[in-house]
Amino acid sequence: MTTTISETDGRLARIHETGYWRVLVHPTVFEERRIPTLRDCEKLIEAASVRLRGWDYPHVDNNGYDRGEDFIQSGSDFGNHVELWRMYQSGQFVHQFAMRGDRVPMSSESAHHRENRAPGSPHINFIDVLYTLTEILEFSKGLAYRGVLDSAGSLRIELNGTKSRMVSAPTGRMIHGRYVADQDSIGWSATQPAAILIADAPRLAVDATIRILKRFNWPEPPRALLEEEQRRFLERRL
Amino acid sequence: MPDSDPALLDLILHAREERNIEYKGSSGQEPFAWGVDAVNSRIARTTMAMANIGGGSIVIGMDQVAPDAWEPNGVSDEVDASYQQDRVQEYVNGRADPFVELAVRHVGWEERRFVIVQVNGFRELPLVCTRNGMHLREAAIYTRTYARHESAEIRTQSEMRELLDRAIAVGVEQRLQPIIAALRGLISPQTQPSDAKRFEQQRGNL
Numbered sequence: 191m192t193t194t195i196s197e198t199d200g201r202l203a204r205i206h207e208t209g210y211w212r213v214l215v216h217p218t219v220f221e222e223r224r225i226p227t228l229r230d231c232e233k234l235i236e237a238a239s240v241r242l243r244g245w246d247y248p249h250v251d252n253n254g255y256d257r258g259e260d261f262i263q264s265g266s267d268f269g270n271h272v273e274l275w276r277m278y279q280s281g282q283f284v285h286q287f288a289m290r291g292d293r294v295p296m297s298s299e300s301a302h303h304r305e306n307r308a309p310g311s312p313h314i315n316f317i318d319v320l321y322t323l324t325e326i327l328e329f330s331k332g333l334a335y336r337g338v339l340d341s342a343g344s345l346r347i348e349l350n351g352t353k354s355r356m357v358s359a360p361t362g363r364m365i366h367g368r369y370v371a372d373q374d375s376i377g378w379s380a381t382q383p384a385a386i387l388i389a390d391a392p393r394l395a396v397d398a399t400i401r402i403l404k405r406f407n408w409p410e411p412p413r414a415l416l417e418e419e420q421r422r423f424l425e426r427r428l
Numbered sequence: 429m430p431d432s433d434p435a436l437l438d439l440i441l442h443a444r445e446e447r448n449i450e451y452k453g454s455s456g457q458e459p460f461a462w463g464v465d466a467v468n469s470r471i472a473r474t475t476m477a478m479a480n481i482g483g484g485s486i487v488i489g490m491d492q493v494a495p496d497a498w499e500p501n502g503v504s505d506e507v508d509a510s511y512q513q514d515r516v517q518e519y520v521n522g523r524a525d526p527f528v529e530l531a532v533r534h535v536g537w538e539e540r541r542f543v544i545v546q547v548n549g550f551r552e553l554p555l556v557c558t559r560n561g562m563h564l565r566e567a568a569i570y571t572r573t574y575a576r577h578e579s580a581e582i583r584t585q586s587e588m589r590e591l592l593d594r595a596i597a598v599g600v601e602q603r604l605q606p607i608i609a610a611l612r613g614l615i616s617p618q619t620q621p622s623d624a625k626r627f628e629q630q631r632g633n634l
């Protein structure tokens with residue numbers, strides 16, 4: 191079910207019931223009608239959308255888009271997918287979504303980690319962090335490629351509700367150690383030339399993943415493993 | 429009181445040099461303390477280079493542990509105290525023309541201290557070095573290289589082209605601002621919120 195503008199506050203409240211991600215991407219210079227029409231915003235989302243797993247990024251609900259004065263938006267409330275995103279004509283993209291696994295336990299969490307954390311305590315799958323950041327950076331790359339970010343893009347990615355949240359691994363993966371965040375909000379931000387976003391989005395995603403995992407007190411997240419996982423993800427060999 | 433602005437912590441935790449982020453070590457052969465000519469002139473060169481590419485940050489307290497890996501070990505209290513806004517600004521702007529806009533920030537993270545020198549991009553004209561020094565050459569125009577993220581004199585045509593493009597863009601923008609504001613019947617440019625603020629206002633609570 192999509193999110194109408196009047197339902198925005200309610201949807202945000204529902205997203206904030208659990209841990210959640212907040213993503214901001216925009217050019218460095220504000221230009222109110224950088225994207226001429228709302229129809230152009232829709233075309234942009236369709237063209238830049240990233241489809242690497244079952245749920246595209248950003249996901250457009252079956253009912254399509256809702257239109258505001260200078261933005262389009264869509265959202266979902268389906269199982270683990272509780273989200274809302276908005277694309278403004280200024281080129282600003284804002285997305286908030288609940289952390290997957292907080293509402294419905296993820297079947298992909300390994301038994302080892304399920305047993306290792308306190309019952310009911312929150313966790314975050316480090317491979318899911320990598321995949322999500324890869325999708326966000328690939329989408330940003332799509333915006334940069336289409337000129338929406340002009341010469342440089344400003345990115346800010348936040349994970350909220352992270353205090354006492356433990357890093358977990360999916361089935362078939364092991365983490366040697368117990369890594370738990372002690373801050374309730376973890377962020378990564380960067381201003382990158384459009385040319386770098388276009389040329390180097392996967393590396394930026396791995397860098398961001400490592401930065402974020404370090405904030406969970408994981409001293410040395412394994413770069414080589416993350417790069418290999420990302421390569422398989424991008425080649426859709428999952 | 430040390431700053432704990434998340435945007436500053438992000439610069440520390442980035443742990444990788446970029447074209448607009450330079451790290452300086454804390455536990456090498458020499459502590460990277462302000463007041464030593466070798467240190468002062470390197471900081472001055474880097475601030476000029478960053479101003480010429482549109483701005484950036486120098487983070488002091490990062491130790492290089494591998495070719496592309498840095499550890500946030502912080503600086504001693506003495507090194508931290510050596511960086512004072514007035515002293516840094518006076519030294520740098522005694523060697524740069526027109527002038528470098530910079531801010532010295534003292535940051536605390538996990539009981540460690542860091543100094544961050546934030547540099548704005550030039551407002552009107554590119555920065556030119558006006559005095560010779562250990563790491564400075566009079567009449568040099570510094571930039572941040574793409575290949576190794578270091579501060580160096582402009583040597584290539586593409587670096588010079590980038591600088592000129594930026595100067596033209598900044599100049600054109602400045603000259604157009606009053607005209608655009610007048611056409612829109614808006615308030616004067618001096619009270620116009622920054623671009624970042626306008627994006628923030630646009631998204632509201634989202």
